[in-house]
Amino acid sequence: MSDDHGHGHGHLISFDPTETDHDHHEATPASGRAVRIGIGGPVGSGKTALVAALARSLGERVRLAVVTNDIYTTEDADFLRRNAVLPPERVEAVQTGCCPHTAIRDDITANLDAIETLEERFGDLELVLVESGGDNLTAVFSRGLVDAQIFVVDVAGGDKVPRKGGPGVTTADLLVINKTDLAPLVGANMDVMTGDATRIRGALPVITQSLVEDPAATEVGAWVLEQLACVPARS
Amino acid sequence: MGLTSLVLADARFPGGGHVHSGGVEEAVARGLVQDVETLRGFLLGRLRTAGLVAAAFAAAAARLAARGTDARGTDARGTDARGTDTDAWAAQASPAGAWAAQASVAGAWAAQASRAWGALDAEFDARTPSQAQREASRAQGRGTLRAVRAAWPSPVYDELGPRPHHALLVGAVCGIAGEPPEEAARCVAYLAVSGPASAAVRLLGLDPFAVNAVLIHLEPALDAVVETAVHTAAHTAVTEDLPAPGAPVLDLLAQAHVAHRGRLRLFAS
Ligand SMILES: Nc1nc2c(ncn2[C@@H]2O[C@H](COP(=O)(O)OP(=O)(O)OP(=O)(O)O)[C@@H](O)[C@H]2O)c(=O)[nH]1
Ligand SMILES: [Mg+2]
Numbered sequence: 001m002s003d004d005h006g007h008g009h010g011h012l013i014s015f016d017p018t019e020t021d022h023d024h025h026e027a028t029p030a031s032g033r034a035v036r037i038g039i040g041g042p043v044g045s046g047k048t049a050l051v052a053a054l055a056r057s058l059g060e061r062v063r064l065a066v067v068t069n070d071i072y073t074t075e076d077a078d079f080l081r082r083n084a085v086l087p088p089e090r091v092e093a094v095q096t097g098c099c100p101h102t103a104i105r106d107d108i109t110a111n112l113d114a115i116e117t118l119e120e121r122f123g124d125l126e127l128v129l130v131e132s133g134g135d136n137l138t139a140v141f142s143r144g145l146v147d148a149q150i151f152v153v154d155v156a157g158g159d160k161v162p163r164k165g166g167p168g169v170t171t172a173d174l175l176v177i178n179k180t181d182l183a184p185l186v187g188a189n190m191d192v193m194t195g196d197a198t199r200i201r202g203a204l205p206v207i208t209q210s211l212v213e214d215p216a217a218t219e220v221g222a223w224v225l226e227q228l229a230c231v232p233a234r235s
Numbered sequence: 236m237g238l239t240s241l242v243l244a245d246a247r248f249p250g251g252g253h254v255h256s257g258g259v260e261e262a263v264a265r266g267l268v269q270d271v272e273t274l275r276g277f278l279l280g281r282l283r284t285a286g287l288v289a290a291a292f293a294a295a296a297a298r299l300a301a302r303g304t305d306a307r308g309t310d311a312r313g314t315d316a317r318g319t320d321t322d323a324w325a326a327q328a329s330p331a332g333a334w335a336a337q338a339s340v341a342g343a344w345a346a347q348a349s350r351a352w353g354a355l356d357a358e359f360d361a362r363t364p365s366q367a368q369r370e371a372s373r374a375q376g377r378g379t380l381r382a383v384r385a386a387w388p389s390p391v392y393d394e395l396g397p398r399p400h401h402a403l404l405v406g407a408v409c410g411i412a413g414e415p416p417e418e419a420a421r422c423v424a425y426l427a428v429s430g431p432a433s434a435a436v437r438l439l440g441l442d443p444f445a446v447n448a449v450l451i452h453l454e455p456a457l458d459a460v461v462e463t464a465v466h467t468a469a470h471t472a473v474t475e476d477l478p479a480p481g482a483p484v485l486d487l488l489a490q491a492h493v494a495h496r497g498r499l500r501l502f503a504s
Contacts, residue, residue: 094254095500095503096254096501097254097255097256097434098434098502099253099437102253103253103254106247106249107247107250107251107252107253108249109249109254109378109381109382110254110378112381113374113377113378
């Protein structure tokens with residue numbers, strides 16, 4: 001096949017046992033742990049852009065790391081590493097077996113493993129951001145995985161989205177309506193979006209933002225810092 | 236089947252199994268598994284090799300865990316209900332069957348059990364030449380341990396370490412819950428094919444009814460694997476003699492899967 005390795009032919013699969021590292025052995029888990037915040041929302045709504053913004057604006061002050069859950073590739077993790085938003089060792093990518101919502105809700109094992117790996121690697125993490133794979137409006141994070149969650153929807157997805165509701169829009173600790181700069185271009189009515197969102201969410205907060213206009217995600221950053229102050233550190 | 240082995244075999248059990256394809260993702264990428272028929276062959280081969288090893292070790296682990304649970308209870312009562320048992324595991328764990336005579340039955344048992352768990356772990360490693368597969372097995376064990384500690388608390392898990400092989404842990408849980416080794420073996424043998432079958436449905440969009448029927452058609456092969464596993468676990472005096480069938484292509488597929496980092500990968504194994 002394609003694995004030509006320099007002597008004129010390719011093997012079906014190359015297998016050199018000497019190529020491999022030693023088996024991984026677990027360090028003793030660090031006591032205490034970082035606050036975990038999930039960032040979910042439909043495909044392309046701006047989750048990775050938000051993670052990057054938060055890493056840039058909070059990275060100096062807060063010891064943070066990121067877990068990504070791409071559906072298809074390590075695109076998000078690669079983006080964060082490539083753009084030097086975070087050192088590569090602070091980003092872990094999780095495979096979700098084609099089921100991004102399962103990995104954040106029904107069976108959170110792979111994500112917990114990734115978080116614990118990061119906590120063991122750094123010992124003193126204060127914040128882990130978990131970006132879900134882009135999914136639909138019903139995807140929410142398990143409370144067993146994160147302490148708080150942000151749901152990101154996109155103005156360009158249409159101003160009907162908040163009205164449709166679903167557990168993400170309705171129950172997330174913070175709803176972010178992103179890409180407000182695109183509203184005039186797609187004919188989205190921001191008053192309708194925020195009005196529907198606040199009606200459906202009651203007292204839960206809603207932030208509208210444009211990462212083009214505010215690349216630091218100032219308001220969301222402030223909300224995250226509040227969570228760090230008030231989420232009791234669990235061990 | 237008891238509730239424990241049913242729950243452990245359930246695809247919805249939250250132990251991280253859904254992110255593992257057991258080599259199917261790589262086999263699909265290479266065109267080795269393309270449809271229901273090629274999947275059938277893949278599953279049968281996997282069942283008779285990796286599945287048999289897992290089943291035999293699960294059965295052995297179930298026996299060992301059940302014995303450990305008994306020994307602890309025995310110590311509390313100050314008697315040894317199992318002292319006359321000539322079982323191979325006791326013989327291995329305690330040369331000359333002397334453990335019943337020990338002043339502290341549980342203390343002696345603990346040291347012997349610890350050696351026996353270590354032997355099972357090392358022998359399972361030895362039967363898994365691919366590092367990627369060892370990692371996958373231990374990753375599933377680690378994930379399952381989290382769920383298991385919450386549902387079936389037991390000091391036995393301390394013997395298994397933080398990243399036990401999945402088959403050993405499942406066997407241990409079944410033993411702790413009082414299920415026979417046969418159920419432990421059936422559970423892991425089934426998981427050896429059900430997970431990959433589900434992965435194939437997701438990757439290839441195969442008809443789920445056809446794939447489900449393939450699993451049911453594997454029943455005679457699965458029964459044979461379970462029987463061999465249970466029989467050898469019961470009659471093998473030394474861990475080294477547990478079955479060691481190999482499927483080199485599965486090992487190679489697993490290695491190739493992790494080697495190609497740049498490529499599309501939806502599954503951890
Ligand atoms: N105009 C505009 N574009 C934005 C904004 N935020 C993000 N984008 C762009 O939207 C696209 C998708 O953003 P991502 O951050 O990759 O979205 P995502 O939610 O992580 O996507 P998936 O991980 O694929 O689900 C990128 O091209 C971003 O640059 C915004 O506020 N305004
Ligand atoms: Mg993304």
